[in-house]
Amino acid sequence: MSGYTIGEIIVWLLLAAILGFVLGWLLRQQKYQRARAAAGRTAAAPAPAKAVALSGGVESAGPVNARKGGRAPTAEYTIKGNRDSMYFHTPGSASYEQTIAEVWFKSEAEARAAGFTPPGTGGAAKKAPAKKAPAKAPAKAPAKAPAKAVASKAPAKAVARKAPAKAVATKAPAKKAPAKAAAKKAPAKAAAKTTVAAGKFPGSAKPLSGGRAPSAAYKIKGNEDSMIYHTPDSPFYGQTIAETWFRTEAAAVAAGFRKPRNA
Template structure:
C-alpha cells in the first residue's frame, strides 16, 4: 500500500485549498521501510513532524526529513505560506526501479540481489482556522517548566514542606515571631509571612503541638494539596486515567497530554494510545485545547452524531416515562385483559386452583382445550378456563387428537 493520497478517502481536499508538495525520486531504500516512517508524521503540524523525524532511529527518517523541509520551503517561497501554519496533509512512498545484482555461490550457482529504490512525496497545506486556534492556545498555555502549572512540580512541594518544617521547629524552640532574616533565607512570600504570624498567634493562645503531631499535619496538608492540585489540573468533563489501565465508564475519549490530541473509539490510533486523561464528549476535549487527528475526522463526526441521537432518545424516553406515570397503567391493563377474554371464559387464578363451573382448561400457546379426564388434563397449566366445550371451540380452541380418539373409542 502506498499510503493515502489526495484523491482517497478523508484526504479529498477542496479545489480552492492550496497545497504544496516536494518529491525525492530514486532514493536508495525500499518503499515499505519508508512508509513506516511516513505513517508517523501524517496529519501532524510541520514543527511536530520535524521533531518526530529528528528522533526517529530509522535510516529512512533522514531522507523524509529532507523532503519535508523542501516542501515547507516551497510553500514559503512559492506560495507565500507561513511555516508555523502548515501541516502534513499527505505523505506516501512509491516503488522505484529495482537494481538487480548477483552474488556467486557454491557449485557455480548465483543468488539474486535486489536493490530497491523508492520515490517519497510529502504534501503540506495550511491548517484550518479551528486547528490553528487550538494550536495557538496550546503554545500559549505551555510554561518553561513544561505543561505543568506553576506550583505543582515536585520541587515546589518539597520547598513548601521544608518551609513548614522550619516554622514548626521555630515554634517548638519558643520563637513566636519569625525574624526577617529567616524569612529571606527560606524565600517566603508576603502571603506566607502572614500565615506564619497567624500561626504564631494561634500557638501562643493554645498548646504548642508536639513534633509527631506537626509532622503528621504537614504530611496531611501536603497530600491534600496534591489532591487539590490534581483536581485543578484536569479540565471539565474529564477524569484522570485509572492506574489499572481501564477505560472509565462514560469517559471513553482518550486524551494524550504529550501530543494534545484526543482519540475517539474506532479511531485509527485509539487502541495504541496510552491516555493520561479521559473525556466524556468531544466538545469538552476541544475546550481543553485537545484536537482530533486528521485521520479521525470521520470517526469524530460519527461519534458526535451517535451522542446527539442518544441524547434525543433519552429525552424521548423520559417523556414516555412521565406520560406513563401520569396515567393509571395497572387499571388500563386490567380492563384490557378482561376485554380480551372470550365469552364463557375466566382467567386462571393465581393460586393455581380450578374455578367453580369452569373446569375446561385452555392452553393459549397451543390453542388446545382439555376436558376433565383427558390425557393431558392434569399436566396442563391453563391460562384460561371455559365452562363448556362449545365456548372453547367458539374462542378458537380445539380438542387434542388423543382426547378425540379416546372419546370415539
C-alpha cells in the first residue's frame, strides 16, 4: 500500500470531483454559446429566401419586416415601406424621418416590384375604385322599375286628392255653427262679470279682490274706519286700499264720508 493516509486520499478524491464538475460546466457553456450563435444565424437567414424576379433578370430580396421600433434589419436596407398606404419612402423623402417603417427594401426597384409606390401617387387608394365598380351595375336596374309604377299610379293620386277637397267644402258651414253659439254667449258672460255688489252704505259698492274698483264707473275710494273718501286728485289716492267705492263725491258725502283735511 502507498504511503498516503486515508485522509489524504479523501482530499484528493474531493479535489478530483470538483475539477470534474468545473470541466463539465465549462463544456456545457461552450455548447450553449455555439447553439445560440447558430440560432441567431438561422433567424437572419430567411430574408434572402424571399427573392423576387425583376425585369432584366435581376433578383430582389423583397420586403423584409422591420425590427423593433421600425428599425432597419441591416444597413443595406434604406427604403422604408408602409403596408397601409402602400407607399415607400427614400432617404430624400420629406416624410422619411417621421415614417415608422413596417417593411424595408434595399432599393426602389424592390419596393416597386412588391407593389409599393412613391408618396402622392395613389398607393393603396388606387385599388378602391375597382371594388366599387360592380356596385353601380345592379343599382341602375331597379331604379327604372319603380319609375313606371309611380307613373301608372299618378292618375289615382290625382283623383284621391280631389275627393277630400269636396268633403271639406260641404263640411265647412257645419264647423262655423259652434262659433256663432259662442258669440251669443259672450255678452251674457260679460254682463255677469260687470255685476256690481252693493256696499253697506247707500250708493256704495263693494270692492273686488285687492280693493280694486268693481267697474270703471266707480272712481271714489272710501275708508270705512276713518269715514274719509279720496278722489283721483287726492295725494293719498294711490296708496289707499278702498273698503268701499262711490260713483261721485255727492254719493260719498250723502253716505257720511268726508274729504281729507289736507286735500
